[in-house]
Amino acid sequence: MKKQESPIVYIVDDDPSVRRSLARLIRLEGFRVETFAQAQDFLDEKERTDPSCLVLDVNLPGRSGLDLQRELSSRGYSMPIVFITGYGTIPMSVQAMKDGAVEFLEKPVNDQVFLKAVHQAVEKDRQMKRQYMELKEIQQRLASLTPREREVLPLVVSGMLNKQIAFKLGMTEKTIKVHRARIMEKMEADSLADLVRLAQKGGIDFQKS
Amino acid sequence: MKKQESPIVYIVDDDPSVRRSLARLIRLEGFRVETFAQAQDFLDEKERTDPSCLVLDVNLPGRSGLDLQRELSSRGYSMPIVFITGYGTIPMSVQAMKDGAVEFLEKPVNDQVFLKAVHQAVEKDRQMKRQYMELKEIQQRLASLTPREREVLPLVVSGMLNKQIAFKLGMTEKTIKVHRARIMEKMEADSLADLVRLAQKGGIDFQKS
DNA sequence: GATGCTATTGGACTTTGGTCCAATAACCAT
DNA sequence: ATGGTTATTGGACCAAAGTCCAATAGCATC
Numbered sequence: 001m002k003k004q005e006s007p008i009v010y011i012v013d014d015d016p017s018v019r020r021s022l023a024r025l026i027r028l029e030g031f032r033v034e035t036f037a038q039a040q041d042f043l044d045e046k047e048r049t050d051p052s053c054l055v056l057d058v059n060l061p062g063r064s065g066l067d068l069q070r071e072l073s074s075r076g077y078s079m080p081i082v083f084i085t086g087y088g089t090i091p092m093s094v095q096a097m098k099d100g101a102v103e104f105l106e107k108p109v110n111d112q113v114f115l116k117a118v119h120q121a122v123e124k125d126r127q128m129k130r131q132y133m134e135l136k137e138i139q140q141r142l143a144s145l146t147p148r149e150r151e152v153l154p155l156v157v158s159g160m161l162n163k164q165i166a167f168k169l170g171m172t173e174k175t176i177k178v179h180r181a182r183i184m185e186k187m188e189a190d191s192l193a194d195l196v197r198l199a200q201k202g203g204i205d206f207q208k209s
Numbered sequence: 210m211k212k213q214e215s216p217i218v219y220i221v222d223d224d225p226s227v228r229r230s231l232a233r234l235i236r237l238e239g240f241r242v243e244t245f246a247q248a249q250d251f252l253d254e255k256e257r258t259d260p261s262c263l264v265l266d267v268n269l270p271g272r273s274g275l276d277l278q279r280e281l282s283s284r285g286y287s288m289p290i291v292f293i294t295g296y297g298t299i300p301m302s303v304q305a306m307k308d309g310a311v312e313f314l315e316k317p318v319n320d321q322v323f324l325k326a327v328h329q330a331v332e333k334d335r336q337m338k339r340q341y342m343e344l345k346e347i348q349q350r351l352a353s354l355t356p357r358e359r360e361v362l363p364l365v366v367s368g369m370l371n372k373q374i375a376f377k378l379g380m381t382e383k384t385i386k387v388h389r390a391r392i393m394e395k396m397e398a399d400s401l402a403d404l405v406r407l408a409q410k411g412g413i414d415f416q417k418s
Numbered sequence: 419g420a421t422g423c424t425a426t427t428g429g430a431c432t433t434t435g436g437t438c439c440a441a442t443a444a445c446c447a448t
Numbered sequence: 449a450t451g452g453t454t455a456t457t458g459g460a461c462c463a464a465a466g467t468c469c470a471a472t473a474g475c476a477t478c
Contacts, residue, residue: 093299094313097306104303146454159400162435173434175456181436191368192435193415196405206402355424370464384426386465393466401465 007122008032013057039063053121058085080121138202141187152179157199158206216331217241222266248272262330267294289330347411361388366408367415
């Protein structure tokens with residue numbers, strides 16, 4: 001395990017004075033800060049494993065804040081966003097919130113309201129990263145299954161008996177037992193109940209015949 | 210089963226001409242409509258089992274639209290809401306969206322955009338009602354369990370063996386078997402996998418010792 | 419006090435699932 | 449061709465779970 005670092009807040013705003021004042025405010029909260037003048041600069045960075053969030057100006061030169069939001073989510077790379085804007089409209093704010101923004105604030109922002117939103121966004125990111133890690137772990141285990149095992153798994157978690165599964169697949173009950181044991185081992189499930197939950201989180205279908 | 214009726218759209222707006230024109234628009238879409246001049250009138254109605262949604266003016270005399278939204282959700286009675294407003298602000302729209310509004314539109318509303326939002330809201334209500342019905346059904350089954358059975362259930366779905374459960378509760382394995390059989394019967398689960406899913410949907414805890 | 423529900427346990431027996439050891443065959447890659 | 453993975457099956461055996469039938473005891477309600 002990596003040592004627990006303080007969360008990092010990314011600020012994208014074309015106004016240097018805004019960047020400076022927000023950065024100062026955030027640093028006082030004990031967070032790390034990185035600032036960018038344009039959306040593209042932010043996108044060029046890689047590797048963001050620490051808990052983090054994005055403070056984003058809606059009106060940016062070139063790629064707008066809303067564009068960046070969509071770009072990020074289309075990359076399956078969603079980071080909680082706190083929008084700030086000088087000249088926002090209701091449709092803008094509605095669109096931002098629909099796309100999952102944590103908050104949408106008008107300049108000048110109230111410090112307390114802003115910091116509360118940042119804290120909330122960071123917390124949300126923590127949750128999402130935790131979820132994501134768990135999902136990745138489960139999918140990794142699923143990937144270690146052989147084709148046959150992947151075929152048997154959904155039938156097992158659907159509640160079918162070994163005998164029934166064997167019949168459905170035209171095999172012996174004995175064979176199913178072996179597959180089943182391997183599945184339990186590879187998925188690191190220590191009970192059927194466990195396996196059902198793991199399969200569910202991993203997105204395994206299990207409609208009964 | 211009740212005959213499938215067309216969805217019903219509730220409109221709350223203090224402007225009679227707005228009520229009339231929106232109502233006409235919605236009726237042409239094949240929905241039923243009920244209009245109200247104030248939030249309180251809407252709240253006084255009961256029994257809303259059909260798929261439905263709420264079209265709500267933010268600026269109402271007396272209880273505002275946002276108040277009504279909060280009031281509804283605090284009653285655990287959430288109906289998808291499409292907000293419309295003549296004099297809205299960004300904070301208003303953000304608050305509404307945070308509280309789960311489907312859409313927040315400024316007057317005069319574009320007919321197509323409005324109708325799309327209404328359709329979406331009705332669809333969301335359908336989903337939620339379906340979910341809710343399923344949950345109610347499961348909770349009803351859970352309610353039919355005796356205290357002992359309710360105690361045994363979480364242990365069963367945690368993956369513990371009858372033997373282990375018996376030891377933990379200071380009973381015989383035999384007794385657990387009986388409870389377990391009754392649980393399966395009352396929950397209408399036809400396999401352990403099924404029971405695990407039912408318990409999960411019903412919100413049963415199952416941390417392992 | 420009789421009835422009904424809940425909780426508990428026993429015995430006998432069957433079915434199902436899991437374990438250990440072992441074997442065969444197909445296929446792929448070095 | 450030899451070794452590794454995958455898929456398949458067998459036998460023996462044990463452990464766990466489910467299924468009958470049956471019994472006792474507490475507790476509340478009528």
